[in-house]
Amino acid sequence: EAGVTQSPTHLIKTRGQQATLRCSPISGHTSVYWYQQALGLGLQFLLWYDEGEERNRGNFPPRFSGRQFPNYSSELNVNALELEDSALYLCASSPWAAGNNEQFFGPGTRLTVL
Amino acid sequence: QKEVEQDPGPLSVPEGAIVSLNCTYSNSAFQYFMWYRQYSRKGPELLMYTYSSGNKEDGRFTAQVDKSSKYISLFIRDSQPSDSATYLCAMSADSNYQLIWGAGTKLIIKP
Numbered sequence: 001e002a003g004v005t006q007s008p009t010h011l012i013k014t015r016g017q018q019a020t021l022r023c024s025p026i027s028g029h030t031s032v033y034w035y036q037q038a039l040g041l042g043l044q045f046l047l048w049y050d051e052g053e054e055r056n057r058g059n060f061p062p063r064f065s066g067r068q069f070p071n072y073s074s075e076l077n078v079n080a081l082e083l084e085d086s087a088l089y090l091c092a093s094s095p096w097a098a099g100n101n102e103q104f105f106g107p108g109t110r111l112t113v114l
Numbered sequence: 115q116k117e118v119e120q121d122p123g124p125l126s127v128p129e130g131a132i133v134s135l136n137c138t139y140s141n142s143a144f145q146y147f148m149w150y151r152q153y154s155r156k157g158p159e160l161l162m163y164t165y166s167s168g169n170k171e172d173g174r175f176t177a178q179v180d181k182s183s184k185y186i187s188l189f190i191r192d193s194q195p196s197d198s199a200t201y202l203c204a205m206s207a208d209s210n211y212q213l214i215w216g217a218g219t220k221l222i223i224k225p
Contacts, residue, residue: 004157033212040122040217041217042120042202042215042216042217042218043158043202043215043218045212045213045215048212056212058212090157090158092157101146101148101163101206101213102148102160102163103160103213104159104160105157105158105159106157107155107156107157108155108156108157
């Protein structure tokens with residue numbers, strides 16, 4: 001069974017640009033979660049999608065947004081990039097919204113903002 | 115005060131030692147407790163999942179929950195260099211709610 005995949009592996013942008021990160025969940029999983037992991041800060045919850053709907057979002061500004069497609073893959077968009085957005089962005093999936101305690105993570109996209 | 119507190123370490127122990135990793139929390143509604151392991155440059159992977167209080171054992175790993183003290187632990191017996199990683203605790207009040215994460219403890223097992 002293929003795991004959660006994320007693309008690209010690395011992304012380098014300059015301040016003010018936009019970044020788009022992609023995630024494909026495990027087959028059969030309907031929930032997708034996005035996290036930001038900055039150095040030394042642990043996982044910060046960004047967004048949770050299930051069945052195409054945004055179920056919850058963390059304490060991040062509106063320039064962080066995303067969506068979930070009919071095939072359950074997901075996209076995270078970060079607009080007007082700032083230096084402090086540099087981090088590892090992790091995507092996780094779970095079988096359904098009610099089972100969100102068992103999350104399966106992808107390898108992450110490392111975003112560097114110059 | 116953070117909802118979940120976890121010492122970031124690093125915690126360095128010799129190979130073969132018993133390792134104890136801990137998290138404390140403030141929300142008495144938490145019922146689901148998880149430990150994830152994260153190797154460098156990888157995503158976290160679920161190690162242990164417990165519900166409510168008590169112990170759960172899986173091979174060399176034992177997860178312990180003490181809800182009265184709001185304290186959870188992960189014990190690793192016969193530690194190996196391959197156990198060197200960051201260990202994150204996570205918890206939630208209900209399976210319909212988002213997980214609340216600790217900052218992670220970096221563990222180093224010295225050969």
